[in-house]
Amino acid sequence: MARPSAFVAQLLESSPLRHAQFRVFYMGSVGAALGYTMQATVAAWLMATLTPSALMVALVQTASTAPSLLLGLFAGALADIVDRRKVILVTQILLLVATAFLGAATLAGWIGPVTLLALTFLIGAGFTVYMPAQQASINELVERVELPRAVALGAVAFNVARAVGPALAGAIAAWLGTGSALIASSLFFLLMIVAVRGWKRREIVLRGVPETLLSGVMSGLRYARHSPAMRSLILRNLSFCLSASALWALLPVIARDQLGMGAGGYGLLSGSFGIGAVVGALLIPGQLQKKTLNAVVSSGVLLWTVSTLLIAATDFTVMALIGACGSGMAWVSVLASLSAGAQSSAPAWVRARAVAMNLVAVQSSLALG
Structure with a gap:
């Protein structure tokens, strides 16, 4: 009978997770997805405690998802023009700081409905800019033939976070309060910060005509x-x-x-x-x-x-x-x-x-x- 360690080694050998850098990056991706889904869950509940307006509660979801429609194409162009490692690092720091500030302000009693919507939009914008850089980076961490499996593993990470994040956020909010739950969710962004800081990019930057953000969007649409x-x-x-x-x-x-x-x-x-x-x-x-x-x-x-x-x-x-x-x-x-x-x-x-x-x-x- 095979030992558990031998089984794990065999499993890793046939998986994109056999690449050490991809394993670390993958754990960072799980952390970032958990932090984001936890924040979105707590923000919706927090709004419900701040105002009885159903419209304001619904606007939390709008503030969280609207940046992907407004900034998505620009985020993709940015990740193709600028070093993706830097894009991921900056966005994760922004997400950590903004979420922790929201939690601290909630604990201090400074948060109102409008402030909550503004910070939720900022966090949604940070995650929107992060996503194209994160997904496009997978190609640099695994062999090309392994890309479909690596992308599928990314789907596992996000859906595990979507299933576990709200439950975890709800448990922390019930135990310690919404402010503490937001601060706890901010800490998960540290996983991706650590992962990216240790990432040595192997892909050679392509030389060509330098692009601006707007020209990058237009060339992407032409493609x-x-x-x-x-x-x-x-x-x-x-x-x-x-x-x-x-x-x-x-x-x-x-x-x-x-x-x-x-x-x-x-x-x-x-x-x-x-x-x-x-x-x-x-x-x-x-x-x-x-x-x-x-x-x-x-x-x-x-x-x-x-x-x-x-x-x-x-x-x-x-x-x-x-x-x-x-x-x-x-x-x-x-x-x-x-x-x-x-x-x-x-x-x-x-x-x-x-x-x-x-x-x-x-x-x-x-x-x-």
Whole structure:
């Protein structure tokens, strides 16, 4: 019988995590995602304690996601023009300081609704600038043939953070208060700061005509316009997320009206979706080794269709939970595969902009849907 250490060594040998720098970077990515999801959760609850206005509570989500639509393309251009390591380092320091300040100001009783929205927007902007640089950097840390599996591992990190972060933030807020929970969430950004400081970049910087931020955005859009592969990936992202956004929007209504569940039941449905997302992300690396990207995406779309039809047709909680789990698996399978396709097909000079355009496509589709 193999020892656990031998099993772990064998697992690492067949995984992108066998690269030491990628392992450290990956743990930093988990930390940054945890810090961000925890802050977003606590901020929404904090707003609910500051004002009875449902509109103000809803605006917290808007303040958190709006920067991705407003700044996403500029963030991609910045990550292609400037050293990505520096972009990640500066944004993580900004996120740490802004989140810690929000926590300290909350403890001191200085925070009002408008201040909370402003700081939430600032934190959302920092994370928006960070994401293209972080995802495009994966290409520099693993072999090209390992990129789809490495991107899938990134999906695992984000979905684990999305499942664990709100629960952890809620537990800390209940135990120590919202201010302390915000300060605790800020500490997770330290993991990526440490990871990036020890990262020795191996990719040679490409020489060419220097670009400004605006010209970088325009050249990225021209690339997408003239690249059939990139156009196809963006259109598939838009069409899938636009239709999938209906489930995100209606899940609370389904829990309340169709299934007769309260807040706890809604949390159970969301948790089932998160579990499915993690399982799906864990399965993607093996799937991408056996199937083409198109086959994986098509399978994910089919699974999403069947799962959402199951949720729509049933009033049994167990069946709805199974449907939510299947939807989570499909969601990650499609988005992670399309993201891997964008990074694999894009040349180095426009890689971060390709990532950013995919992210903007996802966010705009969810907003419109």
